[in-house]
Amino acid sequence: MMYSNDPDVLIGILNYLKKKNISVSKIVLQKLIFFMKESGFRFSYSFEPYKYGPFSENLSEDIDMLKVDEKISINKANLELVNIDTGISLQDEAIKFINKFDEMLDGDYDFSNIELYGTVFYCIRSLEESTDPIDKDTVLKQFKGWKGNKFSDDSVFKALSDVLEFKQNWDKEYNNKYFDVLSA
Secondary structure (H helix, E strand, O other): OOOOOHHHHHHHHHHHHHHOOOOEEHHHHHHHHHHHHHOOEOOOOOOEOOOOOOEOHHHHHHHHHHHHOOOEEEEOOEEEEOOOOOOOOEOHHHHHHHHHHHHHOOOOOOHHHHHHHHHHHHHHHHHHOOOOOOOHHHHHHHHHHHHOOOOOHHHHHHHHHHHHHHHHHHHHHHOOOOEOOEOO
């Protein structure tokens, strides 16, 4: 399978989010890329459960590499492009996906909200690969196994409802399709 040059994709995504006035931390970028990959966008990153939800070591290394190469800076935990006129364009599907992701979160990119939604989605994906049902009780049990009582049951159920609606709407339109993130 061919993958886009992932660091270029990160720059393209950061550039698009900057245009939308969305501040992006490392954790926000981790969760957005996880959602995109699990929804059919081609990335080489692999994700594992981690303290704050799904995490990719390779993605973290690419972010660090962009900082060392002075293509991004980190200001108060936010990633910012450094004097780059990227010329990198995202595919229409990637733009649509990012906009739907923003709607699902209702524009709330708070650290704990991103952790909550990312972990709920990871639970759903994990259950899809098992024989366990994907219902609120099973998701809650798995979620609590990773997060304990850090989040209320109601907040987990709301995130579950939002993520399932997001996933169903995306799958309905793009089921089993795979996308490059960047325009040719």
